[in-house]
Amino acid sequence: MTDELHLIDAAKAGSAKAFADLVKSYQVRLLRFLLTRCASHADAEDALQDTFIAAFRYLHSYDPRWRFSTWLYRIAIRNAHKIRQENVVEIGDLSDEEDDPLLHCIAASETENLWVSARRVLNDDVFAATWLRYAEDMSINDISKALDRSDSWTKVNLLRARKALDAEMNRENNGKEAYG
């Protein structure tokens, strides 16, 4: 964290190398998250690129009271939303389960994945809150800031998501036992 603050200070002072190091430390995590929010791998990459450009451009306005990851995720969520809106407005909703970038990445790993069920049973914002909580280990407060929601919204929806995913996990386990 201290290293990160040093990098942020150096990047604020104009060090391109420091910002490149920040990009390196976040790009895989952010891309993984954006793949769950975008309709295609290309869109996720575009959203990631826009996120880093916006972060670089507005780094001087970054408030160190926020965690840097929270700030970045907030920008990423907005960019993903913007790209999705543009796709819907310009060429219609092209989201297709076969092109789902998350499914592609999971298929590549050849294992069953609870996040696929999460995508099916949770809406976008609740999915994002769940992701930030369990994949990114963010606090309730940081998740609320990243999603621009209240703490109570985050708590309630995380609880609902847990119940829904618990049920899904039990169903999958029972299925395995039945056919296993």
Added chain:
Amino acid sequence: MDKLAEQLRDDAARIDVRVSDEFDRRIAASLEAVSHEVPKSQRIRQRPAAFWWASSLTGVAAALVLISLINTHSQVEDVPLVSPITSPVSVATIPSIDWKAESAMLTQPLKRELEDLQADLKKAEEKVKKEIGL
């Protein structure tokens, strides 16, 4: 950590994501392009405190100059308390009236009345003086 949280964390880590070299170069190039415009926008926001002081003082000085200019150049017209009567009729055409008046002469009873009033006034004055202890 409970079972669900552990499962979610492990499954997230299992999502196979790779950033290609091409994409790396793309990000580097776009950041390089942006880096030329960043100092300009930061300069606007990060002006020294002296700049804000100087601009504030200039504003105050300009306001003072404006106020003094207004005060020295404004001429307050002398507005007459009574506006002159403008008569549509020429003064020469008004006929003069010969008033037959005589100056009043004080008669004896009136003079006595005045003396009585003055005496009453003197009495009242003495009474007041006595009351206040003079």
